Amino acid sequence: MFFTKEKLWRRLDEVALYRYDKKCPITIFQSAEDKDGAISARPENVVYDDELKVGANWAGRDRYLWLKATVKFPALKENTRLIGYFDFGNTGDGHNSGFESLLFVDGKPFQGVDQNHREVLFPDSFAGTTAELTFRLWSGLEGGGIPTIQTHQLKEAFIGYLQLSIDDLYFTSKAALKTVDELEENNPSHAKLLQAINRAFLAIDWSIPGSPTNIASMETANQLLQTGVKEIPKNFPVKVAAVGHTHIDVAWLWRLKHTREKAARSFSTVLHLMEDYPEYLFLQSQPQLYAYIKEDYPEIYEKIKAKIKDGAWEADGGMWLEADCNIPSGESLVRQMLYGQKFLREEFGKPSSFLWLPDVFGYSWALPQILRKSGIKTFMTTKISWNQYNRMPHDTFQWRGIDGTEILTHFITAPEKNSHISTYNGKMTARELAGLWTKYQDKEINQELLLAYGYGDGGGGVNREMLEMRRRYDTMPGIPEVKPKSATDYFNDLHETIENTDQYVHTWNGELYFEYHRGTYTSQAFTKKMNRKIELGLRDSEWLSVLANLQQGTTYPTKKLADIWQILLRNQFHDIIPGSSIKEVYDDALIEYTEAMTENTALIAEQLTNLTTAADETITLWNSSTWSRAPGRC
Ligand SMILES: [Zn+2]
Structure with a gap:
């Protein structure tokens, strides 16, 4: 059809404008500087001594700012939802730079607000009530490079209605048009889908945009579109989890x-969206972040625990955090698993059955054995698709370790936009859904693929649009169906598929070497040196502590050793120890490593004192190795 697609995209932009009924604009906020920028600051004792008008700019680097407004929510209205819309600044791609904020409602954390999460749904019970909205704005940093002031604009803020029929029309049309973009012109679904959207849009009366007639005609168009899409058979026997x-x-x-603040914002957003999208399943894989939230925002942590119990929130992943797997010692990898699994079991009642390392720069050949012995039966990554020269020949295979242990391994194959790499930060697009299957190299053994969707690397997560689009892509013809599924269920089903296939399942026997980010072996040498020194020091302090316990009956310093280990494990994160972070991260690492080294050295000295009786003109030598050392050679 002649320019039909182009015409429909333009019309869709116009439809988008009428989704909101901007009933109560907010024109001014009370404001207060948050000079300390303290972790987990609360709004209750903030003294507001200034104001900021909507339309004004605000700027800073690593600046925190409080904004407050008291709002009255309008009465309930049929076929609408109460919504707030807050456009306060620019957030960099992947939340790697720029503006983020946490919205508190009547003093309680409610949802993260940033460029990708401007909408906030409010429950119907708010209708007709008054509430205090407080935002803790963060200007953000520059995302690497030269320190730069971040300038943002307080562009728009309102409380109003979300018009549900128009919202439905908007998302269904958008999903349909995006699907059309992915289908070949010769595919009959291409023409049928385009016809369905066009027929619906021809029913919209644009003579007076925004008029009751225009709005009513959009509702008619939506009904036409929903019927039109339902009539086209799905015809694509591939599933996406x-x-x-x-x-x-x-x-x-x-x-x-x-x-720590990113985690609070992102997790608040997840919890809030789960209220309106009960099918939404979310995975968070790093116990270190749960430990931070437990300390900083116990009220958020309790809500997370409740959602884990319900099965909507998945606390899995395996390691204490997503650690580098090249530089840490074998013992450190074991401790990553030990501390990670212990936390999950103690806090949430169940250890992980899979290791989730979407973004780690290469995988040691020792891992299959360590993982299987830690209760892990599946390994997942995406990063290996960034390889500079050689693509790994399979996406679902058995990975064989040094000792012959095998672990089922799966790579996410969702294509990153305009790139050969696969992404763990899916945006729930038709391109990703179609591309997951196109890129997948083991089509004969498995027809269900995995998509991890939500903004990252700097948090942010899923937004309302992704949840709405997921519902609609599930029914679109010519692309895989897409259902919410936990990673645990996905991997369990994958095991069953692999066990039952009559097709050959390939084995990779060796390291999963990453052909990229090679400078990470040499960058920030000091962190690597401290990591190794503390790894070796911990061996001595643990050995001596056991010996002191056995020989002298002293109490084994479990807590102290765990604290030192956790500093070491934290700094093995896949952007800290490889040397890929900004300078300030290494200033922090220096403080942490110094603390760990001091504590451990003191512990060694304490245990040597426990084990040794002082005598005049006598020195005691200790040999912690497993072999004899001749005099003069120790
Ligand atoms: Zn990462």
Whole structure:
């Protein structure tokens, strides 16, 4: 059809404008500087001594700012939802730079608000009530490079109605048009889908945009479109399991203290969206982040625990955090698993059955054995698709370790836009859904693929649009159906598929070497040196502590050793120890490593004192190795 698609995209932009009825604009906020930028600051004692008008710019680098407005929600209205819309600044791609904020309603964390999460749905019970909205804005950093002031604009803020029929028309049309873009012109679904959208849009009366006639005609158009799409058979026997996700680098282009706030914002958003989208399933894989939230925002942590119990929130992944797998010792990899699994079991009642390392720069050949002995039966990554020269020949295969242990391994194959790489930060697009299957190299053994969707690497996560689009893509012809599914269920089903296939399942026997980011072996040498020194020091402090316990009956310093180990494990994060983070991260690492080294050295000295009786003109030598050392050679 002649320019039909182009015409429909233009019309869709116009439809988008009428989704909101901007009933109560907010024109001014009370404001207060948050000079301390303290972790988990609360709104209750903030003294507001200034104001910021909507339309004004605000700027800073690593600046925190409080904004407050008291709002009255309008009465309930049929076929609408109460919604807030807040456009306060620019957030960099992947939340790697720029603006983020946490919205508190009547003093309680409610949802993260940023460029990708401007909408906030409010429950019907808010209708007719008054509430205090407080935002803790963060200007953000520059996302690497030269420190730069971040300038943002307080562009728009309102409370109003979301018009559900128009919203439905908008998302269904968008999903249909995006699907058309992925289908070949010779595919009959291409023409049928385009016809269905065109017929619906021809029913819209545009003579007076925004008029009751125009709005009513959009509702008619929506009914036509829904019927039209239903009549086209799906005809695509491939499934996609959609795992809600947000990749949060524990430190990278921001510091640990920023990550703690990122986690609070991202997790609040997940919890809030789960109220309106009960099918939404979310995975968070790093116990370190749960430990931070437990300390900083116990009220969010309790809600997370409730959602884990319900099965909507999946706390899995395996390691204490998503650690580098090249530089840490074998013992450190074991401890990543030990501390990670222990936390999951103690806090949530169940260890993980899979290792989730979407973004780690290469995988040691020792891992299959360590993983299987840690209760892990499946390994997942995406990063290996970034390889510079050689693509791994399979996406679902058995990975064989040094000792012959095998572990089922699966790579996510969702294509990153305009790139050969696959992404763990899916945006729930037709291109990803179609591309997952196109790129997949083991079509004969498995027809269900995995998609991790949600903004990252700096958190953010899934937004309302992704959840709405998922519902619609599930019914679109010519692309895989896409259903929410936990990663645990996906991997369990994959095991069953692999066990029952009559097709040959390939084996990779060796390291999963990553052909990229090679400078990570040499960058920031100091962190690597401290990591190794503390790894070796911990061996001595643990050995001596056991010996002191056995020989002298002293109490084994479990807590102290765990604290030192956790500092070491934290700094093995896949952007800290490889050397890929900003300078401030290494300033923090220096402080942490110094603390760990000091504590461990003191512990060694304490245990040597426990084990040794001082005598005049006598020195005691200790040999912690497993072989004899001749005099003069120790
Ligand atoms: Zn990462």
